[in-house]
Amino acid sequence: MPPIRLAILEADTPVPKTHAKYSGYLGVFTHLFTRALSDSPHPLSSILQITGHDIVQNPDSSYPSLDSIDAILITGSKHNSFDNDYWILKLVEYTRKALLHPRVKAIGVCFGHQIIGRALGCLVDRSDKGWELSVTETQLTDAGKKFFGRDTLKIQQMHRDQVYSHPANSLLLASTEKCPNQGFLIPGRCITIQGHPEFTEEIMQEILELRHGTGLFTDEMFENATSRNGDDHDGVFVTKAFIKFLQEPVEEKEL
Template sequence: MPQLPLRIAILECGNPPPNTDAKYHGYGGVFKAMLDAGADALSYPGLSSSSGLELTSYNVVDDQVYPSLDDIDAILITGSKHDSFADDPWILKLVKFTEEVLAQRRVRIIGVCFGHQIVGRAMGAKVGRSEKGWETSVTAIDLTKKGQEVFGRPALALHQMHRDVVFEYPEGVEELAYTNKCAVHAMYIPKRLITVQGHPEFDEEILREILATRHELGIFDKAAYDEALGRVDKYHDGVVISQTFLRFLLEE
């Protein structure tokens, strides 16, 4: 049986919008809520929202401080409003750190949205702006046969907030999921990495705030905003993904 607690370093690649930030105190808090829900649903001995998880958060944008790999079992790279293909110093540092984690075999990697893209970039895949535009709000996701096995579902529904994509699967990565707008929706290497393009950590309240903020900024016109709002309250598999992340970390 794997040793508990699972020591997960959450690499915060930005800040949530104001109301979400006030409630959760950064994306570290948002992901803590997600992982706690997954732990309670998993029914694994010694693992729950009150025991078995040791979470630490690192603001890699402003502070650019990273954990020692000796002190953790996994990193979780969060989403971000920034471009994963940009060459800002903090992004280049994050890519380099991810490459260092990939080069060893003990500490595992979870990537979400921007984090999924950073893992792809660190593995040599092309990342960039999709010509197919935004995926937003709760979206149906098709799974490969391996994806159905890993996630334990025939298909998924998950909150989305992206127009950047990983254009191809890096060599050696298992293909898990896809949509019409994004061919690379989830990547997997047993005992090494798992990533998703969607946002299992988001809920309706968080998505509503992000949509409203981006509508006010003119990023989404009224038609796109209204269309996304029409799906924001639909069922989504955030807890399923959280359970999958934890099972991945528990793989022996």
């Protein structure tokens, strides 16, 4: 079986030290998928053929033809998924086309989760409960328990926006007190997660320190988030579930 052709749609540039280490979100997610396959007898290249696409700087030329790929993964971003900047509208349009394609699957992470929700007609906006930061336990729904095979997931969080509903034909996967929609699934078509499985302790700490330094995060927010930061979370476990999802047959669904 040939490798799955996965296009990483890079919706932002990582913070400076992270960017220098990984050379963009393509590198961050390649590192994540490599760790998720560390116990596999097969190398990453035989399972996934990963390409990166800068959709912010090059919105008119960076998108791959949907006929040339098997799946997209939309990354997180500092930008607002509900804004109407040209590149964001272009992304929503492309995502909608991908979701309607008979073969292409979609994965959404944080901003990407929100973009997929928006493309499917859901309201995306600021949360009135503020920021959700650092390693946080999410409660899985019955569908989430069935999909992941456990009752809860701990995942890195870095958001203050949310998808206020989930598509009518989708399964809600998880919730927290601050964010009722922590991800949803349309079997064989798309899966989303509000958290950041790709964030290591090092990546999260750099973001916390930068945003605390600018005054965006108060001392209390920074100290609380730092106290919960670490690599004791389920990011790699979630990514293994992503791979399993990508390997499953595409299902015909009305979107």
